[in-house]
Amino acid sequence: MRLPVSWLTQQLELDDDTKDLSPEQVAEAFTRIGIEVEELRPLGPVTGPLVVGRVAEIEELTEFKKPIRFCTVEIGDPLITDPLDDDPDPVDPHAPATTQVICGARNFAEGDLVVVALPGAVLPGGFAIGQRKTYGRVSKGMICSLSELGIGDDHSGILVLPSGEADPGDDAVELLGLTDTVIELAPTPDMGHCFSVRGLARELACALDLRVIDPAAVEVPVAEGDVVPVSIEDPDGCSRFVLRRVTGIDPTAPTPWFIRGRLALAGIRSISLAVDVTNYVMLETGQPMHAFDTAKVSGGFTIRRAAAGEKLVTLDDVTRTLDPDDIVVCDESGPISLAGVMGGASTEITPESTDILLEAAVWDPASIARAVRRHKLPSEASKRFERVVDPALPPSALERAARLLRQNGEGRVLPGRTDEGAPAMPAPVVMAMDLPDRVAGIRYARGVTVARLQQVGCTVEVGTDADGTPIVTAHPPSWRADLQQPADLVEEVLRLQGYDTIPTELPSAPPGRGLTASQRRKRAVGRALAEHGYVEVLPFPFVDPSVFDAFGLPADDSRRRTLSVMNPLEADRHALATTLLPGLLDAVVRNVSRGARDLSLFHIGQVVLPRHASAPMPEVGVAGRPSEEELISLGSALPNQPVHVAAVLAGNRTRPGWWGAGEAAGWADAVQAARTVAEAAGVELTVHASDLLPWHPGRCAELRVGGFPVGHAGELHPKVVEALGLPARTCAMELDLDALPLVERRPVPRVSPYPPVLLDVALVVGADVPAAEVAGALRAGGGELLEDVSLFDVYSGEQVGEGKRSLAYALRFRAEDRTLTVEEATAARDTAVAVATERFGAVLRG
Known part of the structure; x- marks a missing residue:
């Protein structure tokens, strides 16, 4: 809302203390009562002779490429004519003074009143006006437009004043109000009455404790029949x-x-x-x-x-x-x-x-x-x-x-x-007299609550309730439909008294409280991903349901069951996300369009999963804490909102440079991101081959904890990559963080002072046997002495036979209380191989 300050102050009954109210004081008053001031812009400045002129004669100069006019303008007092002219022409002291101006605008005619900046004037922006020769004539000034005067953005033509409002020679600075200041305000959307001079003047009057002159207070005569049915x-x-x-x-x-x-x-x-x-x-x-x-x-x-x-x-x-x-x-x-x-x-x-x-x-x-x-x-x-x-x-x-x-x-x-029509007027609101005091934590002077409510236009009645407690019944004025409950009245009292008068006191932190276990886990997961090179982003929380078509999801996929917000920020993104991937992938596309090539992004946030059958949402007031029954009703009506963690990778995981060639991000990096999350959460993930869109069917892993699926990771399907405009071979991971069991982790480092024994084994198994399951069998057989299992080579070819492959693992054995002998390590290795043989028919490769 942008207005000249003089228009607002004109609606106030100013007293001796406020008759010289400055624009800065007006801005401070608005800020004090909670109305944001975005800009305070003085007009001008304009210095030097700026006068009203009447166009006496127009000579059209047609010998140039564009239409040019040589205008003779009456400017009143002959004594101010051509102040910088070194060779003035003789003038008749009884004739109106004139000046000649070159002008290209065509929206004025002879006899019109215009604004003329004479030589010596300086217009807004430091634009100095002088006498100059152009188009074969001497121009002694400039006929001004609104934009040149700093009044508006209209530069399409000259400012033509209505006849009778001024005379040639009058001071245009005073006439046009070029000493005024424009204030731009940003009232909150609930303050609809502040989108007018009437409403803003009322607010200003409340802030300065003045009376307001209502521009709408006109006598409305009795209607004598309808104008039109x-x-x-x-x-x-x-x-x-x-x-x-x-x-x-x-x-x-x-x-x-x-x-x-x-x-x-x-x-x-x-x-x-x-x-x-x-x-x-x-x-x-x-x-x-x-x-x-x-x-x-x-x-x-x-x-x-x-x-x-x-x-x-x-x-x-x-x-x-x-x-x-x-x-x-x-x-x-x-x-x-x-x-x-x-x-x-x-x-x-x-x-x-x-x-x-x-x-x-x-x-x-x-x-x-x-x-x-x-x-x-x-x-x-x-x-x-x-x-x-x-x-x-x-x-x-x-x-x-x-x-x-x-x-x-x-x-x-x-x-x-x-x-x-018969519009409904605001209903009365009943409030405890001391409610503003209790909310602010301060005792206001007697009568403050009633006085402030009356200031905003309420009719106030004071009484007591059945328990004898003093109450206020406020009848809001017709222009304050936002005053609907006691909290609204409290806000008006506190706002007009001044938020700066409310003391700031930090609450004492009760002992024995802190972050919950799930909050600590969430922080640990975010920190772990950041330490592994991922950058956290906060994507747009709503999605366009058509993104699930790009994902290729079938019609009955549960992720398509979304809830829509009633008043979306973007009309095409109105659905609450059931997965974090759309927002993260949109962030990838945006970053790539701005020149980024190698991306590792993650986000931890809630998804919204509608229930198949939910109870209707109850209406709960704000006067006090909801009852247990209301809390149960709210919980049953709300959709499930588990916390997920997701990560995406595009481009190189390791950048190329003088140290060597880079390494492109792959499905294994997405799986490793999931392992990083699991390690931070204190649980162990098992990886199983899977097929779920939007992942590539041959490069998709299902992630499980204790046999229960908690997410997926891998490379995205090429068609999804193409539909969304993603870089080739983009990979992603998403885990249901709330599905992971909460583990109270207070890890103590276990450092053995004894050396390890390193042994390698190569096992030939069926090509369809997952390497992770073979590693699990080795761990199970190796017992407590087996400290680590790491896959370092995969081979398939004639030497191992058709339908077979060789998996080579590095095994690290160590004891905590003694130096392990080679014989003990070898025995543990043989036991590990035996378990793998029993489970998968693994054969030790010679």
């Missing part, structure tokens, strides 16, 4: 619809500068008097309005939901197919406006419009928000409707707009007014 078929979508009619408007009437200038500083382009007035009143009061050309409306209005397939040409000349969820305003011809979003082209206000219908309504915020996203049409009006507008405001806002059109466009306001 209105039927509201969808009261849930439209709770109030008000119309006012103004006729006889001069279509050539310019927008007065006080409206046009404030719109420019707020970032809104001036279009025409009627449109500018509706935008101005919207900024002033917070009530968006729409103007219809009465001559183009057929019969009465009907407010309803759109029919499937209906079409509407909106003001941007785009034909839009309406959704049954869209709210539309219709006449006898059909839809003429997409309610709260954009009007229709068929009833658009044009330069010839002299009879208009002003409309102000109250729309369902959720419906407007969905329509904006559906049609990709955000606007200043929809921004306010999404945040709830004051349901009591439409008649006052329409009256304010109608009077501005009458004053500046010579229009006549017809006595009738249509007012359909």
